[in-house]
Amino acid sequence: MKFAVLVYEGPYNHEASDSAYNFVTAALEKGHECRGIFFYHDGVYNVTKLMEPPQDDRHIANRWSQLGSKGIDIVVCIAAAKRRGIVDSVLVDNVRISGLGQLTMMAIEADKMVVFGD
């Protein structure tokens, strides 16, 4: 199965981001393919390198970055990001900022798009 993931919610405030990450890692372990991960709405806050969680907590942005280093296409919506003051220079490595066309391509090319958020 080739799936894509859409994350609507910001990190820490909402379970959606953690659930999405757990879903992707579990699916990859099972041998599925991930066409990409797209951050929308407040989801764009998931991948800023400005976040500094306490050391004994998970580092959500770094976690996504590590997933990106494995070749998963991780995209932050430029329109949603600009609205919230997120720009290219504050993003962690291995993620990119792009348009809703990328979300469209993921939705078209994946067998299923799984959405995390309210």
Next chain:
Amino acid sequence: MSDDIKKIMFTVRNAPHGTIYVYEGLEVKLIMAAYDADISVVFMDDGVFALRAGQDTKELGIKGFEATYGVMVDYEIEKVFVDRKSMEDRGMTEDDLLIIGEDEDTEEPIRPKVVDSEEIARMMAEQHNILPY
């Protein structure tokens, strides 16, 4: 190729104002309509309020988007449905729904199509992807 066309449905279940979900969802619809996919939109639950004609967001201090929903057909978003029960539960009738475009030939106004939950369930079962807003 036509067999490969992906069927993508948007569901709008949130109230139009108070959160940004519906507004940013509208942006996705407009972009996605330009691609080669079979797009449909279903308004249900509090989402039906997004189709209510005569919205005025001035006092909320936010940008409204009724005008954009009013030209959905121009953006080639033609499959627009409303859940009958959600609409009736909220005291709305078909007359309360905004116009989403006009017929190119007859210039008749086009309104969203009111459908029953069973019809929505049937359409959902046919989709490749469903994006909730």
